[in-house]
Amino acid sequence: MERGMSLRLVENPVDRLARTIEALLVIAPGPLSVDELAAAAEDDAERVETALGLLASRYREGRSGIVLEHVASGYAFRAAREAAEACARLVERPVQRGLSQAALETLAIVVYLGPVSRPEIARIRGVAADSAVAGLVERGLIAEAGREQDGGAVRYRTTPLFERVFGLSSLSELPRLDDLAADSAELRARLEEVAGRRGA
Amino acid sequence: MTAVAVRDLDLDLDAFEGPFDLLLTLVLKDELELGDVEVASVVAAFVERFAERDAADLEACGEFLVLIAALLELKARALFPDEENSPFEELDPEEAAGELAERLALYRRFKAAAEWLEDRLAAESDRYFRLGPAPLQPVVERPLPPQDPAALAAALRALAAEPPEPSLRHLALQFPPVSVFLERFRAVLRRRPRFVFDHEVRSLSRVEQAVAFLALLELRKGGEVKLGQAAPFEPITVWNAA
Numbered sequence: 001m002e003r004g005m006s007l008r009l010v011e012n013p014v015d016r017l018a019r020t021i022e023a024l025l026v027i028a029p030g031p032l033s034v035d036e037l038a039a040a041a042e043d044d045a046e047r048v049e050t051a052l053g054l055l056a057s058r059y060r061e062g063r064s065g066i067v068l069e070h071v072a073s074g075y076a077f078r079a080a081r082e083a084a085e086a087c088a089r090l091v092e093r094p095v096q097r098g099l100s101q102a103a104l105e106t107l108a109i110v111v112y113l114g115p116v117s118r119p120e121i122a123r124i125r126g127v128a129a130d131s132a133v134a135g136l137v138e139r140g141l142i143a144e145a146g147r148e149q150d151g152g153a154v155r156y157r158t159t160p161l162f163e164r165v166f167g168l169s170s171l172s173e174l175p176r177l178d179d180l181a182a183d184s185a186e187l188r189a190r191l192e193e194v195a196g197r198r199g200a
Numbered sequence: 201m202t203a204v205a206v207r208d209l210d211l212d213l214d215a216f217e218g219p220f221d222l223l224l225t226l227v228l229k230d231e232l233e234l235g236d237v238e239v240a241s242v243v244a245a246f247v248e249r250f251a252e253r254d255a256a257d258l259e260a261c262g263e264f265l266v267l268i269a270a271l272l273e274l275k276a277r278a279l280f281p282d283e284e285n286s287p288f289e290e291l292d293p294e295e296a297a298g299e300l301a302e303r304l305a306l307y308r309r310f311k312a313a314a315e316w317l318e319d320r321l322a323a324e325s326d327r328y329f330r331l332g333p334a335p336l337q338p339v340v341e342r343p344l345p346p347q348d349p350a351a352l353a354a355a356l357r358a359l360a361a362e363p364p365e366p367s368l369r370h371l372a373l374q375f376p377p378v379s380v381f382l383e384r385f386r387a388v389l390r391r392r393p394r395f396v397f398d399h400e401v402r403s404l405s406r407v408e409q410a411v412a413f414l415a416l417l418e419l420r421k422g423g424e425v426k427l428g429q430a431a432p433f434e435p436i437t438v439w440n441a442a
Contacts, residue, residue, distance in 0.1 A: 084326035108313035
């Protein structure tokens with residue numbers, strides 16, 4: 001009895017904070033940043049990070065059906081991957097489903113160049129981007145982000161939902177655009193080499 | 201796969217023999233005179249290759265169209281060497297080729313980025329999370345004061361009761377009998393030999409005036425009175441016929 005009481009008295013204060021954070025993450029509609037968690041829990045950011053570490057070890061793949069993930073510059077709960085099939089039978093995923101090639105290309109341009117306007121997207125892709133942009137806005141993957149100077153065209157950028165859907169902890173996790181083009185640059189060099197030989 | 205199909209399109213032209221992409225590279229490097237390239241043959245080669253396929257490959261078509269349009273533009277510029285009359289005077293062919301190459305390279309990069317996103321999406325297809333709506337301010341609920349079921353019953357009963365028959369009284373015209381005015385005019389003529397009809401009925405309602413006029417006509421018809429009027433709408437004078 002006494003022993004139990006003393007145990008409760010010396011409870012690690014981080015445990016208590018971890019429980020509070022757990023509660024906040026359960027009710028949150030999207031990922032919460034460390035600052036947001038600290039403000040809601042009225043605690044300091046460093047201790048919040050410690051508590052998140054505790055939760056991450058508890059809510060992880062293979063140990064729990066709920067997994068804590070660092071996504072979209074914040075923390076959120078998601079389902080464990082092993083439960084994916086069951087989840088698929090329960091819910092639809094309208095945001096991810098059926099993204100066309102045009103939509104993915106448009107999304108890629110907004111990801112790397114955003115905020116970017118429709119005319120700019122159309123210039124790069126060589127075709128009008130209106131319906132692709134409207135579709136992405138409807139899915140919530142991109143959103144309006146002001147206008148070009150002097151009341152020009154509306155510009156778009158990606159939303160936190162985009163990062164969440166693509167499982168990115170932040171946009172910095174994206175590969176560099178130059179790295180992506182490496183193979184095409186290589187191809188170009190090869191062709192030019194062949195062309196050079198032919199010309200010689 | 202599709203992009204490869206367009207790039208690998210084998211061409212057998214008078215001025216050039218080899219894959220389409222190589223043709224493009226040679227043109228961009230100014231090592232092949234575009235004027236010598238028969239664009240129609242390139243199109244024909246693509247159409248033949250396209251016809252061999254079972255399913256329509258729209259993506260390959262799109263890429264081919266972009267490339268062939270670029271070639272046509274370059275060729276059109278080459279055909280207008282006179283800068284003053286050129287419809288493309290804003291860019292010289294070298295600049296145009298440079299811009300084209302740059303634009304193609306940029307597009308290719310974003311195409312690669314789109315592929316990366318597609319792969320990423322596929323890799324993350326077993327990640328499920330709850331998509332909650334944005335947190336809203338709590339809706340203000342106005343709780344009702346405690347209610348008495350009997351009060352509701354009484355209110356409903358009042359609504360269910362048959363409404364009273366509406367009164368039509370105001371719609372009925374009140375006609376005084378003609379006889380009243382017959383007697384009245386006879387009495388007046390007993391007191392004085394003549395009177396002016398208009399003065400006698402001045403204080404009456406329109407309906408009463410009309411009934412009074414009927415009484416007057418009745419007296420005239422019976423030969424009891426004579427009537428005189430200087431002109432239409434002038435006052436009517438009434439006097440004894442005797």
